[in-house]
Amino acid sequence: MGNFVCHLEAAIDGTVLPADCIQTMHRERPLWVRYDLAKVGEAVHPTDFAGRPKVLWRYQELLPVPDQDAVVSLGEGMTPLLAARKLGEALGLAEFWIKDESTLPTGSFKSRGMAMAVSMAKHFGLTRLAAPTAGNAGGALAAYGARAGMEVYIFMPVDTPGTIQRECVEAGAKVYLVDGLITDCGRIVREGRDTMGWFDMATLKEPYRIEGKKTMGLELAEQLGWRLPDVILYPTGGGTGLIGMWKAFNELRELGWLQRGTMPRMISVQSDGCAPIARAFEAGERFAEPWESPNTKAWGIRVPGAVGDFMILDAVRESEGLAVAVPDDEIEPVMNEASEMEGISICPETAACIVAARRLLEDGRLSADERVVLFNTASALKYAEAEPLDLPCLPADAKMGDFPL
Numbered sequence: 001m002g003n004f005v006c007h008l009e010a011a012i013d014g015t016v017l018p019a020d021c022i023q024t025m026h027r028e029r030p031l032w033v034r035y036d037l038a039k040v041g042e043a044v045h046p047t048d049f050a051g052r053p054k055v056l057w058r059y060q061e062l063l064p065v066p067d068q069d070a071v072v073s074l075g076e077g078m079t080p081l082l083a084a085r086k087l088g089e090a091l092g093l094a095e096f097w098i099k100d101e102s103t104l105p106t107g108s109f110k111s112r113g114m115a116m117a118v119s120m121a122k123h124f125g126l127t128r129l130a131a132p133t134a135g136n137a138g139g140a141l142a143a144y145g146a147r148a149g150m151e152v153y154i155f156m157p158v159d160t161p162g163t164i165q166r167e168c169v170e171a172g173a174k175v176y177l178v179d180g181l182i183t184d185c186g187r188i189v190r191e192g193r194d195t196m197g198w199f200d201m202a203t204l205k206e207p208y209r210i211e212g213k214k215t216m217g218l219e220l221a222e223q224l225g226w227r228l229p230d231v232i233l234y235p236t237g238g239g240t241g242l243i244g245m246w247k248a249f250n251e252l253r254e255l256g257w258l259q260r261g262t263m264p265r266m267i268s269v270q271s272d273g274c275a276p277i278a279r280a281f282e283a284g285e286r287f288a289e290p291w292e293s294p295n296t297k298a299w300g301i302r303v304p305g306a307v308g309d310f311m312i313l314d315a316v317r318e319s320e321g322l323a324v325a326v327p328d329d330e331i332e333p334v335m336n337e338a339s340e341m342e343g344i345s346i347c348p349e350t351a352a353c354i355v356a357a358r359r360l361l362e363d364g365r366l367s368a369d370e371r372v373v374l375f376n377t378a379s380a381l382k383y384a385e386a387e388p389l390d391l392p393c394l395p396a397d398a399k400m401g402d403f404p405l
């Protein structure tokens with residue numbers, strides 16, 4: 001594997017940090033992985049990728065894992081980019097594509113981030129990982145952790161879909177339900193770092209999940225012949241998907257690999273039941289106030305506060321995009337309609353993006369001739385009804401030592 005990482009960089013103030021040791025955050029804010037792109041450009045050319053295996057590791061020169069032995073893989077990557085003609089026509093879009101991430105291991109795009117973060121954890125010799133999750137990140141961490149032979153602890157809100165609880169338990173993770181929000185789960189994981197010695201794999205609290213998510217942007221570019229679309233709609237929770245993709249596009253531009261100079265407008269989509277980013281965007285703020293009582297059926301974007309809020313908002317603004325919230329009650333009908341039309345198992349988070357496309361076309365902020373791509377971030381089956389499991393359930397203010405681990 002080529003390792004072209006030169007350093008890590010604090011997103012909040014540009015502080016440079018070494019990449020050859022375990023890093024988490026700087027001033028409680030996330031880190032960027034920086035590459036020597038001039039050397040990457042000398043080592044590899046876009047045409048080289050075509051001959052490589054159809055997994056995300058084909059972009060190894062733009063990924064952080066320095067040694068092949070550390071790679072923890074379930075064969076993830078190169079998801080289909082499907083023309084959604086019927087749905088596009090119904091919306092009034094001439095060119096409409098869906099990149100179907102539901103085909104990834106564990107049925108969601110979270111496997112991209114976890115493949116990278118767990119591989120780096122293995123590289124650094126970590127053996128015990130923990131994460132708070134709204135659902136899919138936990139499923140992916142459990143699977144990749146199992147693959148790597150690591151011990152995994154997962155904390156999720158008590159109303160997380162039963163299928164996802166089951167997925168985590170079946171992969172051997174130690175799973176705790178919390179009678180609270182993902183932020184309460186996050187606090188428990190943070191507080192357990194010292195007593196339990198686990199590594200905190202929460203969204204953006206380690207630098208490598210973004211690099212995994214970045215591969216969505218690299219794949220999209222390659223699949224479209226290194227020409228990016230005009231608009232990307234992406235459901236936003238913690239923001240790694242949108243941030244990672246925007247990072248990918250900037251690296252490709254700097255490498256000079258893009259066939260066309262223009263960058264896509266990044267449109268961040270949330271539900272009006274939990275829309276801290278959309279609210280901050282409207283108010284012209286760089287940081288988002290936490291959302292008071294988050295409530296949405298789109299579990300993956302039920303994130304009331306994100307440590308990378310400013311990175312999401314910066315990406316949206318740099319791209320001349322938007323951050324919007326859609327009515328939560330419009331999500332489910334659209335989800336069923338879209339799945340029926342295209343045969344893709346559309347998840348509620350993606351359905352929110354379809355609602356957003358429709359509304360933006362109506363009010364003229366999106367035009368019919370723009371080439372639009374959205375990502376089906378998970379399979380709808382991840383949220384199917386399932387028998388509840390008999391798992392330990394902690395109060396929202398649970399303290400370390402109050403419960404057995």
Ligand SMILES: *Cc1c(COP(=O)(O)O)cnc(C)c1O
Pocket residue numbers: 108110136137203235236237238239240241242300301347349350377378
């Ligand atoms: C996590 C998740 C999202 C949100 O992604 P972020 O990178 O956290 O913004 C969207 N959809 C699904 C299905 C998810 O699991």
